[in-house]
Amino acid sequence: MNRKTFIRGIGLGTLGAFASSRVGSATTMPADAADAALPDYSAANDAAFWNAVRGQYVLEPDLHYMNTGGLGPAAKPVLKVFADAVHHNQTISEHDHHAFEGAREVTAGFFGAEASEICFTRNATEGNSIIAGGLTLAEGDEVIFESHAHPGGSGPWYNQANRRGVVVKLFEPDSKSVAANLANIRALITPRTKVIQISHVTAPTGILLPAAEIAKLAHAHGIWFHVDGAQSAGMFPFTMAEIGCDSYATSGHKWMGAPHETGILFIRKDRNDEVIPISAGSYTGRIPMNKDNRLVADGAMAYANNASRHEYGTRNAASILGVAAAIKFHDKVGRKRIAAHGRALSTQLRQGLQQIPSIEVLTPEPPEMCASIMGFRTSRIDYNDLLGVLAREHRFRLRPVSEQGLDSVRVSTHLFNSAQECELLLAAINDTVRKA
Numbered sequence: 001m002n003r004k005t006f007i008r009g010i011g012l013g014t015l016g017a018f019a020s021s022r023v024g025s026a027t028t029m030p031a032d033a034a035d036a037a038l039p040d041y042s043a044a045n046d047a048a049f050w051n052a053v054r055g056q057y058v059l060e061p062d063l064h065y066m067n068t069g070g071l072g073p074a075a076k077p078v079l080k081v082f083a084d085a086v087h088h089n090q091t092i093s094e095h096d097h098h099a100f101e102g103a104r105e106v107t108a109g110f111f112g113a114e115a116s117e118i119c120f121t122r123n124a125t126e127g128n129s130i131i132a133g134g135l136t137l138a139e140g141d142e143v144i145f146e147s148h149a150h151p152g153g154s155g156p157w158y159n160q161a162n163r164r165g166v167v168v169k170l171f172e173p174d175s176k177s178v179a180a181n182l183a184n185i186r187a188l189i190t191p192r193t194k195v196i197q198i199s200h201v202t203a204p205t206g207i208l209l210p211a212a213e214i215a216k217l218a219h220a221h222g223i224w225f226h227v228d229g230a231q232s233a234g235m236f237p238f239t240m241a242e243i244g245c246d247s248y249a250t251s252g253h254k255w256m257g258a259p260h261e262t263g264i265l266f267i268r269k270d271r272n273d274e275v276i277p278i279s280a281g282s283y284t285g286r287i288p289m290n291k292d293n294r295l296v297a298d299g300a301m302a303y304a305n306n307a308s309r310h311e312y313g314t315r316n317a318a319s320i321l322g323v324a325a326a327i328k329f330h331d332k333v334g335r336k337r338i339a340a341h342g343r344a345l346s347t348q349l350r351q352g353l354q355q356i357p358s359i360e361v362l363t364p365e366p367p368e369m370c371a372s373i374m375g376f377r378t379s380r381i382d383y384n385d386l387l388g389v390l391a392r393e394h395r396f397r398l399r400p401v402s403e404q405g406l407d408s409v410r411v412s413t414h415l416f417n418s419a420q421e422c423e424l425l426l427a428a429i430n431d432t433v434r435k436a
């Protein structure tokens with residue numbers, strides 16, 4: 001069933017009759033969100049270019065925001081699309097669910113996927129939960145994921161352990177080699193392993209895990225491979241085919257710079273049927289009805305044949321238009337350029353941190369194992385105290401990492417950050433550590 005026949009068959013009724021009875025025009029795709037005033041990039045105007053990018057954010061001028069791994073700010077053109085759509089939809093009191101379809105095309109393009117493979121969620125946790133709750137698993141079936149998983153990645157599986165007796169197995173992510181990570185996962189595979197999940201980039205210390213290789217390993221054993229990409233979408237470009245996953249969940253409100261409470265779930269089209277919706281209603285599929293549109297008690301619900309079967313109920317279309325606007329803004333700046341910039345700043349931090357006495361850098365050094373997150377700790381001062389000084393005296397927003405007893409600091413470097421900011425941060429850390 002494609003989307004059109006699904007909508008016709010849905011009996012929602014409602015939707016067709018309703019659309020033609022509306023008294024105002026809904027928002028279509030936003031005016032080009034890439035309308036940001038940015039100079040053309042050249043190596044000679046690198047600093048001016050990134051300065052202009054910074055000017056596209058409403059972040060307070062003296063705030064050094066380096067916690068995109070927690071929450072990413074949206075650029076002005078994205079906020080405008082979002083705010084205009086919120087307002088417009090209120091002026092005619094319509095939800096404008098139709099706007100999802102244009103945004104779905106744009107989002108599919110971003111991930112090298114088909115529109116039918118894209119579901120708009122509210123956050124990464126919801127995407128992970130749809131996979132954990134939607135796959136058919138029996139008591140004793142096993143899932144493998146890393147011990148550094150964020151609660152938004154681990155919670156959905158511990159929930160299935162509570163509800164269905166799914167067995168959780170944890171591997172320790174290795175920060176030295178790709179081969180070690182593969183070996184750690186391989187060692188846990190048994191005939192009962194049904195799912196392998198990884199964080200594409202781990203949240204606590206920014207380890208870039210070898211998704212493509214893990215995909216091959218999983219598929220060689222007939223195991224579903226799910227990627228929690230909360231820390232990768234928008235940090236660097238890649239396609240779903242390149243990472244070879246069956247499903248991938250991410251947040252819009254981190255590295256992609258989409259409005260708060262946005263997420264994307266990709267499900268490979270040839271595996272779509274294997275994920276049964278955990279919530280159902282409008283947009284999920286065909287509710288059993290007779291030809292007079294009356295519910296029948298003995299019919300079965302038919303699910304829509306695409307990833308959007310996991311969307312249900314009234315949503316805020318402005319947020320979804322904001323996702324498309326954020327993608328257009330990234331395209332305007334340049335996705336590869338953003339990745340290279342974030343990585344260069346992270347490398348600058350690594351090199352500077354290595355010069356400061358007592359600092360231990362936790363993020364792996366091999367380029368294929370890291371990107372735009374840098375984690376470190378020092379034995380000289382408690383990590384929370386260090387963060388406090390950096391926040392109060394220097395206005396740096398970083399993230400404390402208490403997970404797994406790491407007791408460390410995480411720095412995220414993204415398109416609105418600069419080399420100058422990293423220098424200031426290094427000087428502030430150096431000063432604080434030496435005085436401690």
Ligand SMILES: Cc1ncc(COP(=O)(O)O)c(C=O)c1O
Nearest residue numbers: 123124125150152199203230251
């Ligand atoms: C790896 C990972 N997964 C899931 C989440 C949760 O994201 P969300 O708040 O969008 O559900 C995070 C948030 O930091 C994360 O880092």
